[in-house]
Amino acid sequence: MVEYKKKEVKLQNGGFRNYYSKLYKNGTEKKITKQEYLKKMSGGGGNNTGYTKNRIANFLYDNLYKKIEILQSSNKNYDNILFNWFNEKKAEIEKILLLFDENGKLINDNLSATLFNDYYKWSMLPVIRYLENCNKFKGNPIHVTFSVNIRSDDLRERLSQDKDLQKKVLNELKELKKRKFDRDLFEKIIELKSLNIDTETINSICGPKNNPRSLIDEVIEEKCTPTEDNKDEVIISFFESEDSKLKGEKRMYIEATGPWHRVTWLETTLMQTLYEVLLRDKLNSEQKDYVTWLFEALRRCSRSVDSIKKIEKNRDPFPMKGALFTGRRTGGYAFILLQNLFVKDNYPNCIGTSSVDSWYTLSNITNRKDLLQPVGTHAHELSMVISTLLYNYDDEAGYPLSQLIGHYLYYLKSSPSGFIENKNIMPMLPDTLGTEAFVRLASLIKVPLKHNPKYNSSKNNRKDGELIRFLDIIGSARQDSGELEDFVKIMDKYCFDGSIMASEIDDIKTLEKASQLRRKNGGHYAFQTFGAGGFFGDSEAAWNKKIKNISMAVKAVRVYVNYKETNIKPIKLGDSDGKLEINGLLSNSESKSQKNRANQIKNYSKRNNINKNNEIRGLNSIFNRILLSIEV
Numbered sequence: 001m002v003e004y005k006k007k008e009v010k011l012q013n014g015g016f017r018n019y020y021s022k023l024y025k026n027g028t029e030k031k032i033t034k035q036e037y038l039k040k041m042s043g044g045g046g047n048n049t050g051y052t053k054n055r056i057a058n059f060l061y062d063n064l065y066k067k068i069e070i071l072q073s074s075n076k077n078y079d080n081i082l083f084n085w086f087n088e089k090k091a092e093i094e095k096i097l098l099l100f101d102e103n104g105k106l107i108n109d110n111l112s113a114t115l116f117n118d119y120y121k122w123s124m125l126p127v128i129r130y131l132e133n134c135n136k137f138k139g140n141p142i143h144v145t146f147s148v149n150i151r152s153d154d155l156r157e158r159l160s161q162d163k164d165l166q167k168k169v170l171n172e173l174k175e176l177k178k179r180k181f182d183r184d185l186f187e188k189i190i191e192l193k194s195l196n197i198d199t200e201t202i203n204s205i206c207g208p209k210n211n212p213r214s215l216i217d218e219v220i221e222e223k224c225t226p227t228e229d230n231k232d233e234v235i236i237s238f239f240e241s242e243d244s245k246l247k248g249e250k251r252m253y254i255e256a257t258g259p260w261h262r263v264t265w266l267e268t269t270l271m272q273t274l275y276e277v278l279l280r281d282k283l284n285s286e287q288k289d290y291v292t293w294l295f296e297a298l299r300r301c302s303r304s305v306d307s308i309k310k311i312e313k314n315r316d317p318f319p320m321k322g323a324l325f326t327g328r329r330t331g332g333y334a335f336i337l338l339q340n341l342f343v344k345d346n347y348p349n350c351i352g353t354s355s356v357d358s359w360y361t362l363s364n365i366t367n368r369k370d371l372l373q374p375v376g377t378h379a380h381e382l383s384m385v386i387s388t389l390l391y392n393y394d395d396e397a398g399y400p401l402s403q404l405i406g407h408y409l410y411y412l413k414s415s416p417s418g419f420i421e422n423k424n425i426m427p428m429l430p431d432t433l434g435t436e437a438f439v440r441l442a443s444l445i446k447v448p449l450k451h452n453p454k455y456n457s458s459k460n461n462r463k464d465g466e467l468i469r470f471l472d473i474i475g476s477a478r479q480d481s482g483e484l485e486d487f488v489k490i491m492d493k494y495c496f497d498g499s500i501m502a503s504e505i506d507d508i509k510t511l512e513k514a515s516q517l518r519r520k521n522g523g524h525y526a527f528q529t530f531g532a533g534g535f536f537g538d539s540e541a542a543w544n545k546k547i548k549n550i551s552m553a554v555k556a557v558r559v560y561v562n563y564k565e566t567n568i569k570p571i572k573l574g575d576s577d578g579k580l581e582i583n584g585l586l587s588n589s590e591s592k593s594q595k596n597r598a599n600q601i602k603n604y605s606k607r608n609n610i611n612k613n614n615e616i617r618g619l620n621s622i623f624n625r626i627l628l629s630i631e632v
Contacts, residue, residue, distance in 0.1 A: 059102035060291060060334065061094045067295040078306040082298060085345055095365050096337045104290040104334045113179040113215035116272040116327045117265055118354040119376035122189055126196045126413040127382060127406065128261050131389065134630040137561065141259060143226040144385055145558035146267045148254040148274055149581060151551035155278055159252050160240065166252065169277050170219070173236050173254070176273065179215040181206035185360045189374060196413055205262060215265060216256070223585070224257040226560050234258030234266065243584035244591045251584075255557070260385065267381060268328040271554045275329045278550050290331075297335050298342065301537030305347045307508050311515050312349065318525055319349050320515045323375055325503070325533035327355045329550065337361060339537055344372045351375055351529060377427035377478055377501075378414075380581075381556055382406045384432060384570035388559040390626060391568035395597075397622050398604040399441045400433045404470060405626050408447065411473055419452035423475040423498070431481050431575045434602035436490050439477075443494045444616050445470040445623050471496055476529070478503050482575025484514050484527075492520040503531035507542050511535075557583035571598045 023029045071083040086093060101107055114121070132142055150156040159165055183206040190197050207213030217233040224235045237255040242248050254274060256266035283293055312319040324343050326336050340358040343350050352375030353359060362371050383403040387394060390402035407428060416422040430438035446467040462468070471494060478501045479487040491500060502514040517526040533539075540547040556570040571594055572581040582591060 058094055058098050060100050060104065060294075061097040063102065063291040064097070064295060065090070067291065071299075076303075078303040079299065081306060081346060082302040082342075085302075085342060089341065089345065092341065092366050093338065096341070096362075097334065100334045102291065104294060104332045106333060109178055111179045112185065112357055113181040113213075113269075114185065114265060115179065115333060115357050116269050116330075117356065118268060118325070118327060118379075119189075119193075119356050119374040120354070120378045121264060121267075122186075122193070122195060122197070122356065122374075123376060123414050124264075124378045124382055124410070125201065125261065127378075127409045128264065129197075129201050130409055130413050130632065131386070131630065132260060134632050136630050137389070140562040141226075141231060141560075142385075142389070143231075143257060143560040143563070144260045144263055144556050145224070145255050145257040145560075146263065146270060146554050147557040147583065148270050149553045149555065149584075150251070150274075151553065151578075152548065155550060156251055159278075160250060165277070165281060166238075168281070169252075169254070169274060170221075170238055172273050172277055173238060174219050176216050176236065176269065177214050177219070180212040181215070182360075183207075183209055183212065185356065188360065189356050193374070193415055195415065196417075201261065205265075215269065217258075223253070224255065226257060226563055228563065231563075232259065232262075234263050236266070236270075241585060244586055244588050245580070245582065245584045248588075253585075257558075264381065267379075267554050267556075271328050271552055272330065275550055275552065276332060279331055282550075293331055294335055294338075296540075297331055297537040298338060300539070300543055301339055301342060302346070303543060304508075304532075304535050304537065305343060308347065308511065311512060315515055315525060318528075320525070320527055321349045321351045321529050322347070322505075323351050323501075323529065323531040324353045324355075324372065324536055325531045326353060326358070326536065326538075329534065329552070330538050333357075335537065340372050341366075343536065344370070354533075377429055377476070378410055380429065380432050380480075380572050382410070383429070384556045384572060384581075385559055387432070388566040388568050388570055389561065390630075391566070393622055393626050394601055397441075397619055398601060399619065400438055400601055401441065401619070401622060401626065403430075403432060403438060404441055404445060404623070405630070407442075407474075408470070408627075416473075417452075418450050420449055420473060421452045421455055423473055426473055426475045428474045428477045428498075429480060430477065431479075431579075432572050433598055434573060435479075435482065435487060435575050437602050437604055439471065439490055439494050439496065441619065442471040442474070443469055444619055446616075446620055447473060474498050476501055478531075479527075480504060480574070481579045484510075484517055486575065488517055488519065488526045491526075495521065499528040500526055501529040501531060502527045505530050505532040505535050506539065507535065507545075553581060555581040557581075557585075568597070569594050571595065573598055573602055 021029050021031050068083060068086045071079040074080065099106055099108070131137060150159065183202065186202055186206055205213065216236055219236045219238065222237060222239050224237045235257050237253065237257065239253050240250055241253055243251050254270055256263050256270055283290065308322060324340065326339060330336055336355055336358050340353050340355060341362060350372060353372040354376050356374045359371055359374050362368070383406055386406040387400065387402045390405060393401050411426050412418040416426045447470050449462050449466045449468050450464055475498045477491055477496060477498060480503050484502060488500065505511050505514065511530065514527045514530060518524060519526050534549065535542045539549050541549045555572060559566045559570060569583055569586065572579065574580070582594060586594065
């Protein structure tokens, strides 16, 4: 008789690894692989699951199914929705969960480098590459450092004090070296979205077809500064230092530094890596296994979808359509895949998912053509980095002019391709240094109109080359901080005629409020779309305000040009308190100086003693000078 065993072994570096073996009757124990263990542990399920006893063991599926069965007697509509969906789609669900062990960890170690990246990483890439290769910066490499900001005071303090937790985090960061870029995924998303990303860029990120590049090159336990020696490397740093934002309190820093087009893939990955360590540590302290968390997260997802559909009825026939923002603070890839499949099958008005990898994985597993398509805008990263590269123009203008340049390059080089007919896929994320400063500027800057030659030009009232407001090439404005009604008022004030997205939906009350707000000009509904992440299942606080979510963010904190750090630092002010993001390693005086400068730019739009005609001429002159300076 042979007994198959699995036990968790603590490693010297503080991490943990599962050890698989088979124990013979005579007491001899032999180490085996995970695959052999799973293959031998067959059966389970029986008549309840509808699968034969000879199938490969799928512990996660079987245990989840047992919990789903309990919902059969529930009188909650969202429970019935989840129960019926699970039983209708159980063949697809089992295929998905075969990829994972009972703890929700991917069995295959060949993990995709972009597993927890949003679509905007691909849509912003043409702009990043344009700036790296333009005359102003060609030969002067641009390096960026991203840093994790743990906003939850208790968790930040615990990470600083708990050496075992630090070892777990460090071990998971080192595991990122195993993640390889999937060239096939890149080529498919580029084709799907008609993105202007050339083979040279794909090679630089993904590496050769037969030798894929790793997500990171090294993990060190000190601050990283780019040099000639490490110029092509992506390096993660994990170290302790003081934080000026916390009045000198020491904390653990988790950073990633590298060439902009390569290190950009670490922004959300760093956040997810830390988040998952903290979440699993929390589950362990609560003596809750992963499958229980997965079950609860799916119930929350179903409850949110059910509530969204009820709100839709109050706006019929003009529903506020939602986007699934997933993959940055989540309980893992197993949930992301099930979440994406569930939302697609039960929320017809969902406009898409931020997760490219889930679309790619589900396409391969299910062969379905009706999956949620990757969608997205762009992120604060673009505005924060470009504001350090072109800071002198912002100082001259007294406005966030560099951010407008970033948006304009997105319009020209990404999916809109510079055509007014593609306005509907041209986003605006205006709150980096305050929404009103950006929108007022966008109402004053003029850009030439250009039509897509595929369309019938005889029907166009405006001709190519005619100057129009920058604001009029924007199709969608995304509210990401501040009060919903304040954002709408600014859009009304400057006669913005595009759609508006609410992307800070974290509970049902906020969603209800957004759905009922109206525009002043015309009285129609203000928000046509919304974006939500944790609300679709990950957030326990979405349905229980007594629980605090794990709160964190990752932003660009340092930019280097030709290996020298820029004088002006990346900063985000946002439209509300609590959204400030700036490098905590700055001294108190330098941090204060950077914030004062940013606030002067943010408040410029509130000055009334400026001749508007002179202002328009001056700003457009500076705008055009910038475009000339960054030509390729």
